[in-house]
Amino acid sequence: MTAEVHPSVTPDGPVAVLANPSAGRGRHRGLLAPLLSRLATGGRPVRLLEAHTADEAEAVCRDAVADGVAALVAVGGDGTMHRGIQAVAGTTIPFGPVPAGTGNDFAADTGFPTDPLAAAEVMAAALRDGRSSPVDLARMTGPTGPPRWYGAVLAAGFDAIVNERANRMSWPRGPRRYDLAIMVELARLRPRRYKLRLDGEPHEVDAVLVAVGNCPSYGGGMRICPDADPTDGLLDVVVGGRLDRRTLIRVKPSIYQGTHLRHPLVHSYRVRTVELAAEGITTYADGERSLELPLTVSAVPGALRLLR
Structure with a gap:
């Protein structure tokens, strides 16, 4: 790119x-x-x-x-x-x-x-x-409060739920806390009903994984939105539908190569603006706790100048 x-x-x-x-x-x-x-x-x-x-x-x-x-x-x-x-x-x-x-x-x-x-x-x-x-950057706006920006990926599904669980845990410390949070949330895994508007077009889906990428990767090299390009003025929205526990465990390693998009329950869209709503989801942007759903994410071309 x-x-x-x-x-x-x-x-x-x-x-x-x-x-x-x-x-x-x-x-x-x-x-x-x-x-x-x-x-x-x-x-x-x-x-x-x-x-x-x-x-x-x-x-x-x-x-x-x-x-x-x-x-x-x-x-x-x-x-x-x-x-x-x-x-x-x-x-x-x-x-x-x-x-x-x-x-x-x-x-x-x-x-x-x-x-x-x-x-x-x-x-x-x-x-x-x-x-x-x-x-480009992605600009988030919610029903209240000032807008927020992110550079990489917004997680609004299973990974956001795991992060939220891990942040509430006082034990164990270090990476083991995240591993335990994954185990707990896998046991509780269920699709949620998401309402999306992709450049104004409404969609309702049952999904366990939703990510909005300005860049391809999150989580230290997981290419969740593998085709995202931070210079094209667009966002990539990746939705993993009704994946059960066993299927999610099988699909998750393929995210590092970006080949999860080949799975029939995983869909990708390219848009300028996405409106996203679901019950009980706190999003994580660039790995940081961010806004609760519902929110709107818009691509803002050239919003950041890089020192290079």
């Missing part, structure tokens, strides 16, 4: 850096100093933002953009990217996603190197040359 690259005039100011030291279970913590040094070769001062919670991270990014920065760089996984995107979506401030988390789907699907230092070098070169490239 490619995006047209344009020179972009950035304001005088520093490069603001949001870093999540716990991303990727802390395995990249020692890379922060060399990352900042690489970014500094872009010719702008580098300012490290301080935040202790996800909400604080989002707030300090918004404040930095309001104060005037040359660019915003997020160091972490998709959740860290998600927080930074809220501050720069729809602006001309370039954004750099340095992949240093457990899941780095947005950075990978938009063409950045998987090595954090190599990604920082790409961003430094873009700063020196004064260039950025546009990509």
